[in-house]
Amino acid sequence: MTRSPPQVAVACSDLELTEGAPALFTAVFEGNPGVTVHWEFNGLLIKDDSEGLLMTFDGRKAQLSIPETMVEDEGTYSCYATNALGQIVTSARLFINEISQE
Numbered sequence: 001m002t003r004s005p006p007q008v009a010v011a012c013s014d015l016e017l018t019e020g021a022p023a024l025f026t027a028v029f030e031g032n033p034g035v036t037v038h039w040e041f042n043g044l045l046i047k048d049d050s051e052g053l054l055m056t057f058d059g060r061k062a063q064l065s066i067p068e069t070m071v072e073d074e075g076t077y078s079c080y081a082t083n084a085l086g087q088i089v090t091s092a093r094l095f096i097n098e099i100s101q102e
Contacts, residue, residue, distance in 0.1 A: 005086030006031035009060070012079060012092035019099045023066040023073070027090045029081040030060065036082050037062045042075040071096050 010028035017023055029035050037057050039046040046053060046064070054065040062079050078091040 002032065003085060004030070004032050006035045006081040006083055006088040008081075008088055008090045011090040012077065014093045014095070016095040016097065017069055018097045019071060020068055023069050023094055025064045025077050025079070025092055025094075027062045027079040027081075028060055029062065029088070031081065031083045031085070033083050033085075034059055038080050038082075039064050040078045040080070043078075066094075069094070069096055071098055 007030045008027065009030050010026065012025045012027050015023055015025070029037070039055060046055070048055065052066065052068070054067070056063045062081070064077060064079070066073055074094055074096040076091055076093050078089050080087055080089045
């Protein structure tokens with residue numbers, strides 16, 4: 001198999017949700033050797049033990065799940081894929097519509 005830097009097979013998509021709804025960002029990567037991934041929120045690394053977030057990666061498909069969104073979750077989410085030959089990123093914005101407190 002030919003060695004290749006990471007490539008985005010499926011890019012993340014912007015989401016517009018109502019506060020409290022679940023959010024799911026998905027990105028699919030290709031590359032040889034295989035890639036490792038990490039997520040960032042507004043340019044800051046999202047740690048594996050971040051409360052209220054679930055990150056999974058099966059070697060190709062990376063997912064970031066927010067089971068219950070809050071207004072503070074609004075922003076840009078970026079997924080970086082890296083291997084020995086390079087790095088690539090796909091990003092998406094999360095827009096949250098607040099529930100009015102009447």
